[in-house]
Amino acid sequence: MTISINNSANTKDSSSTANRFAQLRRRLSRAAFVATLLAASLPIAAQDWIRTGTGLGVDKLRLAAPEFKASTTDPRNLDLVQTFNTTLWNDLATAGLFEMVSKSFYPLEIPSYPSDLKLSLWAGAPVNAGMIAFGNLGADATGLVAHGWLYDAKNAQSAEVLGKVYREEASANGARTLAHKFADDILVRLGGGTPGIAQSxxxxxxxxxxxxxxxxxxxxxxxxxxxxxxxxxxxxxxxxxxxxxxxxxxxxxxxxxxxxxxxxxxxxxxxxxxxxxxxxxxxxxxxxxxxxxxxxxxxxxxxxxxxxxxxxxxxxxxxxxxxxxxxxxxxxxxxxxxxxxxxxxxxxxxxxxxxxxxxxxxxxxxxxxxxxxxxxxxxxxxxxxxxxxxxxxxxxxxxxxxxxxxxxxxxxxxxxxxxxxxxxxxxxxxxxxxxxxxxxxxxxxxxxxxxxxxxxxxxxxxxxxxx
Amino acid sequence: MTPHKTPSFYSANASKFSRLFLAGAVASLLIFAAACHKKETQASVPPPMPHGPAAPTATLKVNPAGIQQGQSASLVWQATGAETVTIDPLGTVAVSGSQTVSPSASTTYHLVATGAGGTTEATARLTVTPAAVTAAPPASVASNQSEEAIFTQSVQDIYFDYDKAEVRDDQQAALKLDIQFLQQHPAIRFIVEGYCDERGSTEYNLALGASRATAVKEALARAGITANRIQTTSYGKEKPFCAESTEECWQLNRRGHFTYQK
The missing domain is CATH 2.120.10.30 (TolB, C-terminal domain)
Incomplete structure (x- = not known):
């Protein structure tokens, strides 16, 4: 099992976006997830099967997750960054909550820090992202450090929903754990308060x-x-x-x-x-x-x-x-x-x-x-x-x-x-x-x-x- | 879970069901695409053309196919359309059954099934490799081994119907022979192992196998076999005797099997 060196520092939640998420949370409530399907199954119990289009008719949140880039020059970064990016994308794409914006729509300038982020490029067409998760990571003498942010693309005044530093050991396992922790922090905020499962x-x-x-x-x-x-x-x-x-x-x-x-x-x-x-x-x-x-x-x-x-x-x-x-x-x-x-x-x-x-x-x-x-x-x-x-x-x-x-x-x-x-x-x-x-x-x-x-x-x- | 106010359903059909789910907040929407997708009914297989009595069918298997001298293997056979079945060198046997064999040298078992439609043969070979040279066992152990060998060759398995744990009428003859042997050898302690076929669920089959073992134990106890000679266990479908997905194989796996306890 991975040893966590330093779990967290510098957590910032923007309360100004809370109201915006209240509606989203209701929509994504886990009880609703299947209960709705069951309610609608009443007339078709005798039929062979129904197609349950969870989320159809309800816009799933469009989430952009541009790849993290290396923040240090450590040669181990090549594999670690790739492992992190693959794991994070998988965690978010399989969560059942988001419509992941195709990477082919992303702007050419991929942000690694909030100062790099041109919010309007992500909020507007063709990306039309509701949220953007971005950041950087790199290995150094102390381990592997990731900086992750989640920004509300439609709220330029107070865009930051999450900004956090994550540390693990500099190994493939550590890179996966970093991604899981960042994913879980995103999922609990956008998933109606229900903790994410990326570390289960x-x-x-x-x-x-x-x-x-x-x-x-x-x-x-x-x-x-x-x-x-x-x-x-x-x-x-x-x-x-x-x-x-x-x-x-x-x-x-x-x-x-x-x-x-x-x-x-x-x-x-x-x-x-x-x-x-x-x-x-x-x-x-x-x-x-x-x-x-x-x-x-x-x-x-x-x-x-x-x-x-x-x-x-x-x-x-x-x-x-x-x-x-x-x-x-x-x-x-x-x-x-x-x-x-x-x-x-x-x-x-x-x-x-x-x-x-x-x-x-x-x-x-x-x-x-x-x-x-x-x-x-x-x-x-x-x-x-x-x-x-x-x-x-x-x-x-x-x-x-x-x-x-x-x-x-x-x-x-x-x-x-x-x-x-x-x-x-x-x-x-x-x-x-x-x-x-x-x-x-x-x-x-x-x-x-x-x-x-x-x-x-x-x-x-x-x-x-x-x- | 805090109930949420229920927003309107998005489906035209859904509003009349919404009252059924006051507790469920509504998020997801569903469509009924493919709702009428019906599975096709399989055409029934036409009955075979009548053509006089069919020749018997017979299978004979030995598992494992190779043993070391002193070990035993299971011989399993199944015949249909046969009145008599003989297996050389065992002699006349039941139409379908199994027996534990422990030959001292490689043996080819030869089954002949005879019925109104003719005769069908099947063979199975068991390869026996000589045991590694070891010191001669003490006499008492040798006598135990021979008792175990007699036990494994004499006591027959009891077979069960699908999802059932009652000893069938057609198993009463085998049960009677088992009881006779166990009465003649009152010192032998043994385990009844319950087995199931591959269908159904792992956990339920383990519980069902336990019921089968218990059913055999209770039948033996009713006939006067002392209960403290008998242990039971279940292997469910974890250690199948026969590995094919056929009814005959399934039948062979649905059994109570006797193991000699040293």
């Missing part, structure tokens, strides 16, 4: 080393690295809300047991071993409890325990396997889970004491629930038209729990599974075999802009960090 991580299982192990990577697919080396079957990693521990299942000691890895310590930490098949740990949002599935009493049932594994309590007792619990991340008071008690697996909700059971899906084969950060929406994998002659593809769906209305997000056929919401609720990571082999993908939460993040081996069960 994904945890997943991969077979690329020969056996299924637990891996992690940056949210954009960079810095993929292995956490376990059991040479067994290890799967279903779930990162704790504070980002310090990873719970997962492994066969390394025989039947599948829950295990715990500490990212702080860089090693496994002790966790009790029980008999039977123990699976699918899920963290409560306050980090104090784990829900999981265990067959210690015969059938797989949902249990609740402290994160130390103590104080186990059985929550379900139906015939038919219960698995894949997940807490409502906003309230912590409800658990969604999968049960085969009526035959094919369906998704259910219950309170964390096992009471108030309600069935969510009514047909098909429904698995892998993932709760949106607001607690309003549930993503899951569904073979909706199940049975002979039915298409039988497994796709990712999102359901509004209050109304039980759903929309289908993937339409590629094949097997799409294990959706996991990004912390800002604007993206969903999932596993898909659409490329021929199971890989980790992300998409916007309306199903658009799918991107494949892994390429080597079979990769499965992505889990997005909480922040």
């Amino acid at each position: 991580k994904l945890f997943f299982a991969s077979t690329r080393s020969g056996t299924k192990e637990v891996w992690m990577m940056d949210y954009d697919g960079q810095s993929q690295r292995r956490l376990t080396d059991f040479n067994s079957i290890s799967l279903g990693p779930k990162i704790s809300p504070d980002g310090n521990r990873v719970a997962f299942s492994s066969f390394v000691n025989g039947g599948p047991s829950l295990m715990m890895y500490s990212l702080e310590l860089g090693r496994m930490v002790a966790f009790p071993r029980w008999g039977g098949t123990n699976l699918s740990p899920a963290w409560s949002p306050d980090g104090s409890k784990l829900a999981y599935s265990s067959s210690q009493s015969g059938q797989s049932q949902i249990y609740l325990a402290d994160t130390s594994g103590n104080n186990r309590k059985q929550l379900t007792a139906a015939k038919g396997p219960d698995v894949s619990p997940v807490f409502n991340p906003r309230t912590g008071g409800q658990i969604a889970f999968v049960s085969g008690r009526t035959g094919l697996p369906q998704i259910y909700l219950m309170d964390t004491d096992g009471s108030n059971l309600q069935r969510v899906t009514e047909e098909g084969y429904a698995v892998s629930p993932s709760w949106s950060p607001t607690g309003q929406l549930l993503a899951f994998a569904w073979i909706r038209k199940y049975g002979p002659g039915a298409p039988g593809s497994q796709d990712i769906y999102v359901m509004d729990l209050a109304s039980k209305r759903w929309i289908q997000l993937t339409h590629t056929g094949g097997r799409n599974d294990f959706p996991s919401w990004s912390p800002d609720g604007r993206h969903i990571a999932f596993q898909s075999n659409r490329s021929g082999v199971e890989q980790i993908w992300t998409m916007l939460a309306d199903g658009s802009e799918p991107r494949m993040l892994t390429t080597t081996g079979a990769n499965s069960q992505p889990n997005w960090s909480w922040k």
